[in-house]
Amino acid sequence: MHAPANPFNVRKSSSRTVENVAFGLFRAATYFILACATFIFGFIFVKGGETVFRAHFPFVNVPFLTQSPETLYVFEYEGKKMELGDKEFRAFKENHGLKELPAESFAHSAGGIFPCIVGTVLLVIGSMAIALFIGVSAAIYLSEYSKHGPFVRFVRLAILNLAGVPSIVFGLFGLGLFVVFMPVLQSFHNPAVLSLPVGFGHYLNFSGWNVCLLSGWFTLAFMALPVVIIASEESLKAVPMGFREGSLALGATKWQAIRTNVLPYALPGMITSSILSIARVAGETAPIMFTAAYIVRDKMPWQVEHPLDFLFQGVMALPYHIYVVSSKLPQNEYTERVQYGTAFVFLVIVMGIALTSILLRIRMRSRHRW
Amino acid sequence: MIPPDAASLPKAAAMSSEENPTMIEVESLDFFYGQAQALHGISIQIPAKKVTAFIGPSGCGKSTLLRCFNRMNDLVDIARIGNGRVRIHGIDIHHPDVDVIALRRQVGMVFQKSNPFPKSIYENITYGLQIQGINDRRKLDEVVEKSLRGAALWDEVKDRLHTSGLGLSGGQQQRLCIARAIAVEPSIILMDEPCSALDPIATSKVEELIQVLKGKYTIVIVTHNMQQAGRCSDHTAFFYLGRLIEFARTEKIFTNPSQRQTEDYITGRFG
Numbered sequence: 001m002h003a004p005a006n007p008f009n010v011r012k013s014s015s016r017t018v019e020n021v022a023f024g025l026f027r028a029a030t031y032f033i034l035a036c037a038t039f040i041f042g043f044i045f046v047k048g049g050e051t052v053f054r055a056h057f058p059f060v061n062v063p064f065l066t067q068s069p070e071t072l073y074v075f076e077y078e079g080k081k082m083e084l085g086d087k088e089f090r091a092f093k094e095n096h097g098l099k100e101l102p103a104e105s106f107a108h109s110a111g112g113i114f115p116c117i118v119g120t121v122l123l124v125i126g127s128m129a130i131a132l133f134i135g136v137s138a139a140i141y142l143s144e145y146s147k148h149g150p151f152v153r154f155v156r157l158a159i160l161n162l163a164g165v166p167s168i169v170f171g172l173f174g175l176g177l178f179v180v181f182m183p184v185l186q187s188f189h190n191p192a193v194l195s196l197p198v199g200f201g202h203y204l205n206f207s208g209w210n211v212c213l214l215s216g217w218f219t220l221a222f223m224a225l226p227v228v229i230i231a232s233e234e235s236l237k238a239v240p241m242g243f244r245e246g247s248l249a250l251g252a253t254k255w256q257a258i259r260t261n262v263l264p265y266a267l268p269g270m271i272t273s274s275i276l277s278i279a280r281v282a283g284e285t286a287p288i289m290f291t292a293a294y295i296v297r298d299k300m301p302w303q304v305e306h307p308l309d310f311l312f313q314g315v316m317a318l319p320y321h322i323y324v325v326s327s328k329l330p331q332n333e334y335t336e337r338v339q340y341g342t343a344f345v346f347l348v349i350v351m352g353i354a355l356t357s358i359l360l361r362i363r364m365r366s367r368h369r370w
Numbered sequence: 371m372i373p374p375d376a377a378s379l380p381k382a383a384a385m386s387s388e389e390n391p392t393m394i395e396v397e398s399l400d401f402f403y404g405q406a407q408a409l410h411g412i413s414i415q416i417p418a419k420k421v422t423a424f425i426g427p428s429g430c431g432k433s434t435l436l437r438c439f440n441r442m443n444d445l446v447d448i449a450r451i452g453n454g455r456v457r458i459h460g461i462d463i464h465h466p467d468v469d470v471i472a473l474r475r476q477v478g479m480v481f482q483k484s485n486p487f488p489k490s491i492y493e494n495i496t497y498g499l500q501i502q503g504i505n506d507r508r509k510l511d512e513v514v515e516k517s518l519r520g521a522a523l524w525d526e527v528k529d530r531l532h533t534s535g536l537g538l539s540g541g542q543q544q545r546l547c548i549a550r551a552i553a554v555e556p557s558i559i560l561m562d563e564p565c566s567a568l569d570p571i572a573t574s575k576v577e578e579l580i581q582v583l584k585g586k587y588t589i590v591i592v593t594h595n596m597q598q599a600g601r602c603s604d605h606t607a608f609f610y611l612g613r614l615i616e617f618a619r620t621e622k623i624f625t626n627p628s629q630r631q632t633e634d635y636i637t638g639r640f641g
Contacts, residue, residue, distance in 0.1 A: 147447045242485030246547070249440060250498035250554055251475035260501070261487055 041347070048344020051337045063112050064341055069296065069321075070111035072334050075103035083334075085110030108296070108325050109334035113342050118301060119315030120282060120349065122213060123292060127220035128278045134221065135228030136270055143233045144258055163226035167286040174219030174291035180208035182215075213301075214311045216292020224274070224281045231273030235266040268364030275357035279350050285319040293320035295328070318346040390417035393458065393558060393588040394439055400452030401434060401443075408434045410612045411454070416605075418557075421580055421589045423603035423620065425596065427635070430609040432592045436560050439463075439590065440477040441470050458558070475502075478551035482563040484543035486535035486550070491518075491527050494535045494546055498554035513553050521549035522579050541572020545579060552587070559583065561591040565598065577602045596636060600624050608632045 052061050070086040077096075084092055093101050146152045183204040189195050194206040209215045239262045247257035281287070294314040304310050326339045394416040401409035409431045416422045424432035434443065438456050441463060443449040455462050463473055475498070486494050495514045504510065514531065518524040523545045527538070535546050544564055551559055561580075565573040580589060580602050593599050599606050600620060607617040608631070616629045627633045634640055 149447075240485065242481060242483055243487060245442065245445075245479075245481060246485045246487060246550075247497065247501070248445070249442065249474055249479035249481075250501070250550065251471050252498075252501045253471055256501045260497070265488065 044340060044343050044347060047336075047340035048342075048347075051341030052344050061112075061341075065112055065117070065345070066114050067112035068115050068298070069108045069113065069316075069338075072106040072109035073103040074106065074334075075101055077101075083110075106332060106334045107329055108321075109332075109338055113318065113321060113338070113345060115297060115300060115316040116318045116321040116342065117345065117349070119293070119317040120319070120346070122301060122315060123216050123220060123288065123317060124278055124282045124353070126213060126217035127224060127281065128274065130217055130221035131224040131228045131278065132271065132274050135225050135274065136232050136267075138225075139229050139232030139236060139270070140258060140263075142229070143236045144254070144262070159226050159229055162222075163230075165223075167223065167284045170219055170223045170284075171286040171288070171290045173222070174215055174287060178209050178215035178218050179211055179291055181206055182209050183207075184209065209312060211290070211292060211294070211314045212312045213292055213315060216288045216315075219287045219291045220278075220281050220284070223284065223287055224277045227277035227280075228270075228274045231277065232266070232270040235269030235273065236262065238269065239265045268361065272357040272361035272364070275360075276354055279353040279357070282353070283319055283346070283350055285323045288317055289320055289323070293317045295320075295324050318342055318349070322346065390420055392416065393418035394590070395455075395457040395460070396435070396438075397455045397457070399435070399438070399454030399456060401431070401438065402448075402450050402452055403446070404448040407452070408612050409438075412614050413454075414607060414614055414617055416588065416590060418588045419584060419586070420604040421584045421591060421602055422605045422607065423599035424590065424592045424607050424609060425594075425599050425635070426609035426615075427640070428594075429611075431612040432607075432609045433562055435609070436562055436590060436592050439558065439560055440474050440479055442479065444470060475554050476556050477558045477560060478554065478556035479560045480544070480547050480551055480562065480564045482566055484540060484547050484567070486538070486543050486546050488534060488536055490532045491535045491538070491546060492531040494550050495553045498550060502554075517549040517553040520552050520583070521545045522575065522582070523549055539572070541568050541575055544568060544572070544576055548576070548579060548583075552583070556587065558588045558590065561589065563592050563594060566594060573598070596624075608635060610635070 052064060053059060054061055073082075073084050073086070073089040075082055075084075082092075089101075089103070093099070142152060142155065146155075183196075183206045185198070185202055186205050187202055188205075189197070189203050190205040190207055192207070196204040196206075198204055243261040243265070244257050247261045248254070252260070285293075292314060294316055297314060297316055299313075301310065301313060301315055304313060322339060322342050325335050325342065329335050392415040394414075396412050396414045396416075399409055399412040400407060401412075412431075412435060424436060426432050437443045438451070439458065451464055456464060458473070458477065461468065487497060489497070492510075492514055495517050496510045499510060499513060515524060515528075518527060523542060526542060527546075530537075535543065538546060544567075548559070548564075565576050568576065577598065580591065583589060584604075591599075591603065603620045605617065606620045606623040608615045608623065608627075608629070610631055616623060616627055616632045618628070622628075623632060624636060627636065
């Protein structure tokens with residue numbers, strides 16, 4: 001008698017080799033992505049960290065976060081190399097009784113990026129409000145009211161297509177519609193454009209809103225809309241049908257059922273998903289470069305004469321600032337500091353928004369269980 | 371055009387051959403989901419203040435018919451009524467003059483899967499009233515107690531009225547849904563397999579409750595459970611493939627059905 005051979009101890013077939021190769025490739029692809037992401041983040045964090053952080057108290061470059069961009073003047077004075085921002089430079093000249101002081105100037109390289117932070121935050125808040133309102137309304141209509149048919153299918157297709165439109169096209173769309181065409185109520189007849197009298201000596205002049213917050217809000221909102229609508233529909237679908245049926249069976253109108261027994265439970269999901277999409281959209285430069293962003297603006301957004309002017313002012317914004325500093329100005333060591341510092345701050349803000357929405361979602365999810 | 375208030379509809383216009391007046395009268399009803407016909411010429415007269423059970427294998431149309439009575443089928447885009455009428459209190463409920471909201475207040479419904487709202491027990495009961503604009507606290511308190519007593523749930527929950535309805539057991543949740551339905555004082559309660567997700571003890575409680583309720587309400591119950599139909603209904607209708615095969619007093623259906631198909635189904639030969 002001989003010991004039975006192990007029936008499982010056979011030569012590995014070629015299909016096992018193929019499997020190993022295939023999984024190896026998948027694994028390599030995954031690690032490659034991870035490596036790229038780590039490199040990008042690491043690079044920006046290291047380079048930007050030099051600008052944003054300080055080795056001594058208060059460890060953060062406070063002026064960079066709280067001041068407006070200024071022109072940097074670099075000059076030699078009594079054998080010492082000096083780097084001063086615009087205001088300091090003038091003060092320096094005055095203190096030393098100098099009329100002329102030859103210096104190299106570098107635009108945007110001194111001061112900070114406070115107006116850009118404020119502008120980006122304003123753009124995010126406004127576009128989020130608009131996108132949420134339009135998107136949630138459309139989602140409610142599509143998933144709760146509309147009858148399924150060719151029209152709704154067409155609308156859905158249009159929404160999906162909207163999601164695939166390049167951001168620069170949104171920028172041009174915003175330029176064409178909001179910046180140069182949308183009507184404004186004015187007290188004079190503008191013969192250059194379509195001008196409709198509305199009585200009391202006022203005219204609706206289709207001369208556009210110009211480059212301003214309002215134009216930027218709508219452009220960004222339209223860009224975020226597809227995701228907001230799709231995410232809102234998902235949230236609505238996640239609310240059990242029984243809540244609607246239960247309310248309707250008690251004699252609620254459809255709107256009552258939705259308002260009291262669907263929306264409250266869908267809204268957290270809608271808001272958190274929408275914040276995520278806005279965080280993504282807020283990072284876009286193309287949609288705002290034609291519609292809302294200024295290269296430089298001395299006044300802060302709240303320094304307006306008339307409250308309504310608030311909506312009709314352009315703002316500085318972080319992504320556009322990065323674009324301007326890194327491609328519209330001569331490159332040198334000084335602009336590089338601003339580039340990476342701005343990118344760093346921007347990344348932190350976007351990540352902060354995303355993180356907030358994720359934490360919010362986790363909290364809200366645990367609150368509603370059925 | 372003012373939709374007639376269902377509360378002021380004349381009570382029971384037609385009389386059936388039974389001792390009780392007819393509450394729901396279905397007259398050769400055809401019903402379609404898209405092209406597929408789900409109900410074929412159903413005619414049935416459901417007596418008032420009795421329990422009528424709909425039995426039959428899955429897909430036989432019993433739930434569809436039930437959902438015609440409060441027009442819940444309106445929610446299904448592709449659903450449509452072909453021929454025929456459904457009359458409640460003698461009124462054709464699919465007539466354009468009928469306000470579906472008022473109809474649903476008259477015809478309450480309890481669903482297969484208990485669906486308390488994720489609100490407090492108290493708010494679950496008052497929901498039907500609050501959407502009518504009734505916010506008087508005293509009135510609401512009164513209705514809550516009355517409805518919960520009516521659904522035999524008061525003693526179990528009176529100390530935690532303001533805790534979530536989802537914290538109740540499955541059987542309690544279903545009775546909460548019944549309490550919620552009777553809070554708006556309907557005349558008919560439709561029950562769509564109300565016990566299919568409940569354990570035997572919870573089931574028997576709901577069945578006891580049905581016996582209590584039938585004195586006040588017309589109850590139509592869809593059930594897969596033959597014993598349940600036998601235990602708690604006065605009349606039983608057997609459906610098969612979208613047709614009403616037989617409708618008679620429950621004792622007769624279970625002891626001496628006149629149709630072969632009914633007998634086969636009840637004795638478990640199919641279905």
